[in-house]
Amino acid sequence: QKEVEQDPGPLSVPEGAIVSLNCTYSNSAFQYFMWYRQYSRKGPELLMYTYSSGNKEDGRFTAQVDKSSKYISLFIRDSQPSDSATYLCASFSGAGSYQLTFGKGTKLSVIP
Amino acid sequence: GAVVSQHPSWVICKSGTSVKIECRSLDFQATTMFWYRQFPKQSLMLMATSNEGSKATYEQGVEKDKFLINHASLTLSTLTVTSAHPEDSSFYICSASSGRRGTEAFFGQGTRLTVV
Numbered sequence: 519q520k521e522v523e524q525d526p527g528p529l530s531v532p533e534g535a536i537v538s539l540n541c542t543y544s545n546s547a548f549q550y551f552m553w554y555r556q557y558s559r560k561g562p563e564l565l566m567y568t569y570s571s572g573n574k575e576d577g578r579f580t581a582q583v584d585k586s587s588k589y590i591s592l593f594i595r596d597s598q599p600s601d602s603a604t605y606l607c608a609s610f611s612g613a614g615s616y617q618l619t620f621g622k623g624t625k626l627s628v629i630p
Numbered sequence: 631g632a633v634v635s636q637h638p639s640w641v642i643c644k645s646g647t648s649v650k651i652e653c654r655s656l657d658f659q660a661t662t663m664f665w666y667r668q669f670p671k672q673s674l675m676l677m678a679t680s681n682e683g684s685k686a687t688y689e690q691g692v693e694k695d696k697f698l699i700n701h702a703s704l705t706l707s708t709l710t711v712t713s714a715h716p717e718d719s720s721f722y723i724c725s726a727s728s729g730r731r732g733t734e735a736f737f738g739q740g741t742r743l744t745v746v
Contacts, residue, residue: 526671554737561636561723561737562674606673617664618725618735622673 521545524607524621533630537594541607541621544588548609548619551583553592556604556623565592565605597628632658634726636738643714643745651709651741653724659704660726664735665697668721680707714745 524541531537539553550569554562568574571585582591590607604623633656643649653663662681666674678694680686680701688694696718698710707726711718723740 524673559721559740559742561634561725561740563737564735617676617679618674620673622671625671 520621521548521619522607522609522621524624526622526624528625528627530627530629531597533597533599533628535597535628537592537597537601537626537628539592539594539605539607539624539626541590542588543590543609543619545609545611545619546588547611550610551581551590552608552618553579553581553590554606554608554620556606558604562606599628599630602627632656632726632728632736634660634724634736634738636724636741638741639739640742641744643743645715645745646713648710648712649714649743651711651722651724651743653707653709653726653738655705655726655728655736658726658728660707660728661704662727663701663707664725664727665699665707665709666723666725668723668740674723677709711743714743716745719743719745 522543552567553565556562566581568581568583571583574581578595580593604625606623607621608618610618635654637652665677668674677692678686678688680699682701682704686699701707725735725737727735
């Protein structure tokens with residue numbers, strides 16, 4: 519079992535929809551949870567991160583972590599065509615190591 | 631955010647030749663750099679971790695004699711694919727961390743390698 523599982527999609531939504539992207543993880547040592555956005559043939563770009571459980575909001579994006587169920591979510595409100603990309607979740611323990619474990623990524627298309 | 635520059639962005643080479651990919655942190659000192667490989671529709675797979683001035687730590691299954699990593703300074707790491715084979719064709723991405731904020735590892739734009 520991979521340490522971070524993510525449904526690769528693809529996921530297509532109409533413009534303006536609320537998007538929900540999810541990951542599960544198995545390593546209880548993970549403390550930091552990141553979401554990256556990757557456009558085609560580009561490197562990943564950090565969107566936001568959370569530490570331990572809880573919510574974090576940044577504009578139209580909300581990251582949520584539930585450590586009890588080992589569930590990571592990213593919500594995108596009022597989705598835009600420019601949000602079309604692959605979204606990768608990643609985690610690491612932070613105990614002296616910054617080695618990230620990535621999910622497979624979910625390809626999102628926002629249709630105008 | 632911090633800038634990590636990766637060069638070249640794409641390269642085509644013949645089988646048997648070597649290719650060097652550079653990763654530079656432009657506005658911060660990267661104590662740790664990571665090299666990843668990404669196949670189409672797959673996640674980033676960590677190949678190796680390098681700390682400035684020391685030997686890289688390779689992940690299981692990654693041939694260290696084939697993928698030579700040098701992290702000679704706090705702003706530059708290089709990955710050399712030696713004796714390239716068509717199976718080495720992939721998207722290679724580096725990331726860099728200053729170590730002070732491990733929550734942010736900044737990625738380069740990636741290098742698409744095609745071996746013919």
